[in-house]
Amino acid sequence: MTDGSAQAVVRIQGLTKTFPQGNVTALQDIDLELAPGEFISLIGPSGCGKSTLLRVIGDLIEPTVGEVTVNGKPARGARNDGDYGIVFQDAVLFDWRTVAKNIALPLEMLGWERARRRERVEEMLDLVELSAFADHHPWQLSGGMQQRVSIARALAFEPALLLMDEPFGALDEMTRERLNLELLSIWEKLGSTVVFVTHSISEAVFLSSRVVVMSPRPGRIAGTVEIDLPYPRAAETRDAPRFFELVTRVRELLRSRGEHLLPEEEAALE
Ligand code: ADP
Ligand code: MG
Numbered sequence: 001m002t003d004g005s006a007q008a009v010v011r012i013q014g015l016t017k018t019f020p021q022g023n024v025t026a027l028q029d030i031d032l033e034l035a036p037g038e039f040i041s042l043i044g045p046s047g048c049g050k051s052t053l054l055r056v057i058g059d060l061i062e063p064t065v066g067e068v069t070v071n072g073k074p075a076r077g078a079r080n081d082g083d084y085g086i087v088f089q090d091a092v093l094f095d096w097r098t099v100a101k102n103i104a105l106p107l108e109m110l111g112w113e114r115a116r117r118r119e120r121v122e123e124m125l126d127l128v129e130l131s132a133f134a135d136h137h138p139w140q141l142s143g144g145m146q147q148r149v150s151i152a153r154a155l156a157f158e159p160a161l162l163l164m165d166e167p168f169g170a171l172d173e174m175t176r177e178r179l180n181l182e183l184l185s186i187w188e189k190l191g192s193t194v195v196f197v198t199h200s201i202s203e204a205v206f207l208s209s210r211v212v213v214m215s216p217r218p219g220r221i222a223g224t225v226e227i228d229l230p231y232p233r234a235a236e237t238r239d240a241p242r243f244f245e246l247v248t249r250v251r252e253l254l255r256s257r258g259e260h261l262l263p264e265e266e267a268a269l270e
Helices: 050-057 075-080 099-109 114-127 143-155 173-190 201-207 235-239 241-256 263-268
Strands: 010-019 024-034 039-043 065-070 084-087 161-165 193-198 210-214 221-226
Touching: 010 050, 024 050, 024 221, 039 050, 039 201, 050 065, 050 161, 050 193, 065 075, 084 143, 099 114, 099 143, 114 143, 143 161, 143 173, 173 201, 193 201, 201 235, 201 241, 210 241, 221 241, 235 241
Parallel strands: 039 193, 039 210, 084 161, 161 193
Antiparallel strands: 010 024, 010 065, 210 221
């Protein structure tokens, strides 16, 4: 962690978020700082405020109390400057646009010229291995392919910060593991900072340089675990004794703050 210098990509100070509907306090007293190039996972039981935290960072909703800065500016300014890309749980592609045009959309919004757009879209299609599908429409693709399109779209303008909300949650195990590896190689190539929401302990440990464990509602930070497994990570990383130790440590942190978990919530965290 940085010491409050201007280095932080994201700085969250004293964040509390209350939704007036039902008077739900989704987040309470969150302090968190992200250094450039970190890969952070937010993990916690369903309803603990992971998506809410991501949305506050992405300026999709406002804090009730506290401050969020991205690249040293208010989240709103960072959004207007196109400082980050967002990938949601569902791909959220536009069905009437081709794959290439979906990826080009943020570039159009940022005012990139046609030739530069085309070049970048080709690079991104290559990166997610979908070059042959540039002219297809989203509904012609599998769920995993759609998710890769949405990742390509979020990465196309090389955002310094990538916000991902359970992007692989709906995919089968094998696709998920493959996309985990793809995401890591893209991240290593671009050197961006990632905030990744998941409820899978093993996914969080596999991907991250740091795992932030959240407690059940109202969401607070129960603790963080530095993941000292070397990069680049590979399928074998999951067999390393250290991997199991770190998984256990995250699980213990979840349990220690998770007295209120329902059995099915606990099961969902495995
Ligand atoms: P998670 O992503 O960890 O499952 P969420 O951030 O989606 O959790 O939700 C945290 C809590 O805030 C939940 O109790 C949820 O019902 C509530 N919540 C989220 N969004 C809203 C909203 N727009 N209005 C009212 N309550 C909300
Ligand atoms: Mg969520």
